[in-house]
Amino acid sequence: GAVVSQHPSWVICKSGTSVKIECRSLDFQATTMFWYRQFPKQSLMLMATSNEGSKATYEQGVEKDKFLINHASLTLSTLTVTSAHPEDSSFYICSARGQSQNSYNEQFFGPGTRLTVL
């Protein structure tokens, strides 16, 4: 249980284009999902908290118009990097919060999406 998938696993795009990344909880419903980015040899940095049916909550310094988050269902959250530039190249990882009483505070991570902007 608690499997999270991401699609695509990697993407290369031209500067100025937009890229959509999907995060799905496969065997449970996730009212809350989280989006992180990770630079090489660094830790995970929380970008935003995605809540089903409501607006995402962004961390300080993260541009909400740049990183659009939609959490339209209990199993799917999407992150769209708009007008991507080379500095947006990174490893983007989503996670979903556990739903059972025992796993309520645990986050289960997707496999990540490697974005390269040329």
Add this chain to the structure above:
Amino acid sequence: GQQLNQSPQSMFIQEGEDVSMNCTSSSIFNTWLWYKQDPGEGPVLLIALYKAGELTSNGRLTAQFGITRKDSFLNISASIPSDVGIYFCAGQPMEYGNKLVFGAGTILRVKS
């Protein structure tokens, strides 16, 4: 913002040796989680701790939630080559709701 101090930054050990890493915080945490990340993949949850003093094992892994609720350690016994990876501690501060704060990670390399 919240910070976790994770140490050591990296370790290069001989296969069969035991490993210990820890995380400390300046504030009280509700939850401590330990994750392992392989290159190019997302973190995988190893152990979750919810109570001060709690000691939990998962195979060769053992982790403890510090009594002061400001620290946690992870031990790996009899290391094997597949233990190679980056280990992250993550904690949930009381005032952060359901968000996690991550340590900087411990890079583990194993000589066989």
